[in-house]
Structures are given as structure tokens and as C-alpha cells.
Amino acid sequence: MAQVLEFKLPDLGEGLTEAEIVRWLVQVGDVVAVDQPVVEVETAKAMVEVPCPYGGVVTARFGEEGAELPVGAPLLTVAVGEGAEGHRPAADPGTDGGAARAGEQPGAGERRSEGSGNVLVGYGTSEAPARRRRVRPQGRASGAAAGSGTAGSGTAGAGPSGAGVPGRANGRVRAAEPVDGPVPVISPLVRRLARENDLDLRELTGSGPDGLILRADVEYALRAAAAQGGRAAREAGPHPDGTVREQALAATAGAAATEPAGLAGSAVPPGDVRIPLKGVRGAVADKLARSRREIPDATCWVDADATELMRARAAMNAASGPKISLVALLARICTAALARFPELNSTVDTQAREIVRFDHVHLGFAAQTDRGLVVPVVRDAHARDAEALTSEFARLTEAARAGRLTPGELTGGTFTLNNYGVFGVDGSTPIVNHPEAAMLGVGRIVPKPWVHEGELAVRQVVQLSLTFDHRVCDGGTAGGFLRYVADCVEQPAVLLRTL
Numbered sequence: 001m002a003q004v005l006e007f008k009l010p011d012l013g014e015g016l017t018e019a020e021i022v023r024w025l026v027q028v029g030d031v032v033a034v035d036q037p038v039v040e041v042e043t044a045k046a047m048v049e050v051p052c053p054y055g056g057v058v059t060a061r062f063g064e065e066g067a068e069l070p071v072g073a074p075l076l077t078v079a080v081g082e083g084a085e086g087h088r089p090a091a092d093p094g095t096d097g098g099a100a101r102a103g104e105q106p107g108a109g110e111r112r113s114e115g116s117g118n119v120l121v122g123y124g125t126s127e128a129p130a131r132r133r134r135v136r137p138q139g140r141a142s143g144a145a146a147g148s149g150t151a152g153s154g155t156a157g158a159g160p161s162g163a164g165v166p167g168r169a170n171g172r173v174r175a176a177e178p179v180d181g182p183v184p185v186i187s188p189l190v191r192r193l194a195r196e197n198d199l200d201l202r203e204l205t206g207s208g209p210d211g212l213i214l215r216a217d218v219e220y221a222l223r224a225a226a227a228q229g230g231r232a233a234r235e236a237g238p239h240p241d242g243t244v245r246e247q248a249l250a251a252t253a254g255a256a257a258t259e260p261a262g263l264a265g266s267a268v269p270p271g272d273v274r275i276p277l278k279g280v281r282g283a284v285a286d287k288l289a290r291s292r293r294e295i296p297d298a299t300c301w302v303d304a305d306a307t308e309l310m311r312a313r314a315a316m317n318a319a320s321g322p323k324i325s326l327v328a329l330l331a332r333i334c335t336a337a338l339a340r341f342p343e344l345n346s347t348v349d350t351q352a353r354e355i356v357r358f359d360h361v362h363l364g365f366a367a368q369t370d371r372g373l374v375v376p377v378v379r380d381a382h383a384r385d386a387e388a389l390t391s392e393f394a395r396l397t398e399a400a401r402a403g404r405l406t407p408g409e410l411t412g413g414t415f416t417l418n419n420y421g422v423f424g425v426d427g428s429t430p431i432v433n434h435p436e437a438a439m440l441g442v443g444r445i446v447p448k449p450w451v452h453e454g455e456l457a458v459r460q461v462v463q464l465s466l467t468f469d470h471r472v473c474d475g476g477t478a479g480g481f482l483r484y485v486a487d488c489v490e491q492p493a494v495l496l497r498t499l
Contacts (some may be wrong), residue, residue: 002079005054009069012050012407018070019043020279030058032078039075042279046410047403056080068278085354124189190215194374197222207276214276230379232408248467280372293433294350300430300478301465304486305452306445308458312492321387326390327365327419333488334417334440335361336495341481343473344438345414355472364413364433365393366420367400375433377413421445427463438473440485441465462489 009019019041026038037049038058056078063069190213194201197218204221206213268274277285291297309329316324338345338361346357363381367374376396381389399405415435421444430441443463450459466482488494 002056002081003168004059004077004079005056006077007038007052007054007075009041009071009073009075010050011049011071013198019048019067021065021070022047023065024061025049026058026076027056028061032056032058041069042403043407046405046407048406050075052076052078054078056175066208068208068214072091089184116316127365175431190218193218207274213376214278216274216276220274279373281377284373287434288431291431295348295432295434296470297432297467298470298475298478299465299467300475300482301427301441302462302482302486303461303463304489305450305459306462306489307452307460309489309492310445316386322390324386325390325393327393327417328386329492330419330440330442330489331363331378331381331389331393331417332386333485333495334363334415336488337481338415339382340484341473341477343477344468344481346437346472347414347435348437348469348471358414360414362412362414364416365396366416366418366434367397368422369400369403375413375416376400376405376409377411379412415439421462427465429465430467432467432469436469438466438468438478438481440482441467 012019020043021039021453022042023040024038025040026032026036032038032052032055034053035051036055038052040047040049042048052075058076059079060077062074062076069075093417176356190201190326193199193215199218199221204213204217205211207217276282310326313324313326313329342357343355345361346355348354349356360380361382363378364375365378367376376386376399378389378392378396396405396409399409413433416439417438418428418430418439418441420428420430421442424444426443426446428441428443430439432439439491441464443465445460445462447458448461449456450461451457452459464482464486466478466485468478484494493496
């Protein structure tokens, strides 16, 4: 007899908590093999094809393309074993999570364990997943909610209309159980924000794809409730114990006070657009904000004559063999400088109040793509020569532009090289790539008047900047590092001492 097993969005690694469905690779009713990719998702770091650990017939999908799913949310269900063909649904294949699977799922104790191999981080098929609740037709929502089970230690009561109302757990309001499949794809951060502010997510209209409730929707509702006061509370209705929601949301007034006066509680003026901070943009925003909060950074800079470096590169490329990129030469200079000033190849363990100094250099480099700014990491850059660095930079850049970078290729850096000169600018004060301790910025190389050997001449000049965590070193160390880098740029022969 066939069993219907549920496949949930696995942990894709590196602390990722959610992913966006980009493209479904299977339809309801399709037969899938063990470890066959079934959906393409986009995380805050990369595009990933997710393989299914079960083989059988797809009976339901959860989430439309463009929707965000938290890790652990159901992706699809698969009928496995003898008789699986009988589980092909008659409903429209594009329907997600329809009634075709209602009543088909066995209890958790009835499931058998299967093994497919640990394809991605955090999941395999050594244990069967837990049972999901049935999907109830939308038309029965009121009745189903009124007769729902317990929440915490008590049973949810019925409101004046007979519909279910939120129950209480530990003094907080808990939203009613969903009655139309999984909750509208809400991330754990959104759930927690709503729960901490006693906000019923069912009272919100999501601005994401297909009504997806985003963090911006919750924050906007809290600001609006705090600013508009009684009106928002009257629209939300009373709590089960008779108190008005205004009391539950009053605690958010302090947070709303920090918003600009023109935005708090006001509707978006015509022509203005609210863009949710999610995906790569959201990840970049969170990381940069955390860096600013936690790292007391400082920046120093210097102009350098890069004429000899450009001549050395031209001489290398004139010989037979692979062409050497400028960023590879700069990376080689960085690794040599870090060997002399290892304080900058470190991180701060705030909990242990210790500085962790690395014995390897995993060099990150900023790359601008259509998806946004990403920082691929060249592993063991200190052990690579210019040719190997050129090859790895090219591979990672191509993968970044194609959206094929894995989470492992985007994490674990110990120092970052930021060549913002490609944007045609001279200088910058870059933000340290948390949790690293420093970042070297390189501006454009342009002809400028320069005093060379006692005479005024036109030379190829570049501005170099170093932003560093002042907790790991003082200005003398940072200045020494930057001066050594500048010396190598001006006289590449200096590198011969450490080769």
C-alpha cells in the first residue's frame, strides 16, 4: 500500500532560514526518482536545485513561484511504494496542496524509514517526516476554526460569529490554525515579530506574491496601529478576554516614534514604491547593518603609483601562458601583506572576548551581479600563485553572474578585497565584511601628475583604502599594512623577498 510522505525545505547550510521558489521542476502527478531535483530555489546567497529524497508520484506542491518558504516548511508530498500510481490526483496539476492529499497521509507511527543519502545539509531520509494536518476546503473555514483543537493548555473559544479566535499560550495571543493548507509562507522572523507584538497575522494582507506576508507588512501594521491608535484596534477586533487590541499594540508606540514623521502610519503617496528587503538585498542589508553596530571601524588611505605594477602585468601577459588579471596581482599583494601583519587576518569572538587569528587566508572579493552584491571566497589564497588566483577569480565571477555559487563559496572569508575602481571611482570607505576584521579597497587606476625621481611626470595612480576593526589592532598596524601594499604596488619587486 502506498504511503504519502512529505518533503520539507531542507537546511541549505550556513545559517540560511528561508528560500524563494524560483521554478518548479515537477508537476503534480509526475513520477520522481530518489534524489531528483524537484524545485529551484534562491537563497540570500545562491540559486540551488533541491533534490527530493523520495521516489514516487508527486501528489501536492506547496508554494507558487516567487513565494518565500522558511526552512522546514513543506515543499511537496510524494506517494511511495506499491499503489503509488493510484495517488495521481485528478485536480489541475498546477494546484498547490489541493484536497487530493486530504486523508491520504498516514500517521507518524505508520511510516517506514527510507534512505536516499544526505543530499543537502540537514536532511536525508533516515526518518520519516512528521504528519501534517489535513487541508480543509476554504468554504468550511468558519466551521473548522470554531471546532479546532487546543492551543497550549486550553481549547480556543468561539467568537460572536462562531468563527475560531486566537487562543492564548504563555500569555501571548496565538493565531488561529490555518484552514487552507500551510500558513502563507511566513519566515520565522516574521512569525516571531508578530508573536512578540501580539499581532494576528491572519488580519494582514500580504504584499508579496500571492498574498505572501512579509516582514515589511508586519512592521507597517505595527507602525500604523501605534500611530492611528484606536482605529486600528477597532478594525482588529477584541481579544478573547474582552480587551481591545489597542492595548496589545501600545507597546509598539516607542518603536514607531523612531520612524520619520512623514512615513510612520501614513499611506504610500502616489508614485512611491515599497520594496521588501529580501533575498540578496535583504542579506546585504542585514550584514552591513550588523557590521556597523558591532565593529568600531576606522579607515586610512594612501595614493600609490601603479605604473610599475601595470608594466609588470603587461610583461607577464606578453609571455606564453594564461593571462594574469590585475585583481590576481592585488590579491597576491594582500596575502603577502597579511603574512607580515596577521592581526588583520582575524575575527573577534565577542562571547569569549577573544581575538581569533587565522593561519590561512580565505580571500573574499566583492562582485556586482544582476542579483546584487555578493562576495565569493577564494579558499587558501595564500597558497596560490598569480595564475591560480586568476583562474579561481574567473571561475567564481562567472558562477556569481550565473547565480550558481554555493553557500560554501560565499562564506568563510577571513579578509576581503574590494576593487570598486571598476565603477570609475577613486576612493571609498568600505564597510567591513562582518565578521572579518579588515577590507582593502582599490580605486581606479588613472593617469595623474606625479613626482617621479625628482621630476613631474604623468604616472598611473591608484588610491588604496583600508577599513579595519579597531579592536584587533591599532593605527600603527593598519598603517604598516597599507604602506606595505602601496610599496608592492609601486615596486612589485618587493614581493620577490617573500616568494
